[in-house]
Amino acid sequence: MGSIKGRTITPKMEQGFKDMKKTVQNQFKNGRVIWNKGLTKATSEGVRKNAKGVSMTRKKLFQEGKLKCFGHGISPSMAGELNFWFGKDRSGALNPNWQGGKSAEPYAPEWNERLREKVRTKFKRICQLCGKLECDNEWGKLQVHHIDYNKKNCKINNLIPLCVGCNFKVNYQRILWTKHFQDKFEEMLK
Numbered sequence: 001m002g003s004i005k006g007r008t009i010t011p012k013m014e015q016g017f018k019d020m021k022k023t024v025q026n027q028f029k030n031g032r033v034i035w036n037k038g039l040t041k042a043t044s045e046g047v048r049k050n051a052k053g054v055s056m057t058r059k060k061l062f063q064e065g066k067l068k069c070f071g072h073g074i075s076p077s078m079a080g081e082l083n084f085w086f087g088k089d090r091s092g093a094l095n096p097n098w099q100g101g102k103s104a105e106p107y108a109p110e111w112n113e114r115l116r117e118k119v120r121t122k123f124k125r126i127c128q129l130c131g132k133l134e135c136d137n138e139w140g141k142l143q144v145h146h147i148d149y150n151k152k153n154c155k156i157n158n159l160i161p162l163c164v165g166c167n168f169k170v171n172y173q174r175i176l177w178t179k180h181f182q183d184k185f186e187e188m189l190k
Contacts, residue, residue, distance in 0.1 A: 129166035
């Protein structure tokens with residue numbers, strides 16, 4: 001175990017860093033462009049000055065207590081306490097989207113990368129909600145979504161590829177999205 005700025009790095013944190021690094025490497029492999037690509041010395045100096053000004057302003061506002069730092073001191077897993085994403089009393093079982101702890105359920109044994117690849121290929125590597133191509137997906141491969149939200153149901157007609165944004169979106173109003181995708185499958189079979 002190492003440390004960064006006096007904080008002990010646990011094996012779980014270390015694995016998280018490795019996963020983030022791998023994700024970014026995959027993004028560049030899939031066409032992500034470096035933020036400063038094409039900047040000249042003159043334009044990059046302008047960007048640097050502007051960023052420094054914004055950074056100093058935010059730092060001052062934070063020190064004065066007028067700005068909260070993103071996620072600073074907040075644990076999203078403490079139900080009933082202050083939660084950055086939902087505010088007080090909106091996390092865990094108190095969240096209107098709570099599904100009784102379903103996210104902790106294990107996947108079926110057949111849920112593996114080979115099955116997910118089969119689904120992506122079946123749908124020509126296109127997000128089935130927004131139509132984004134996998135090569136344009138900023139997070140690499142498309143995610144494979146269970147239409148009925150049942151992790152044990154890994155039948156090919158229950159799986160659909162979605163980009164990260166769409167997969168996040170369909171976790172709200174689940175009944176509506178289940179019907180939407182089931183109807184889409186029925187149309188495809190006609």
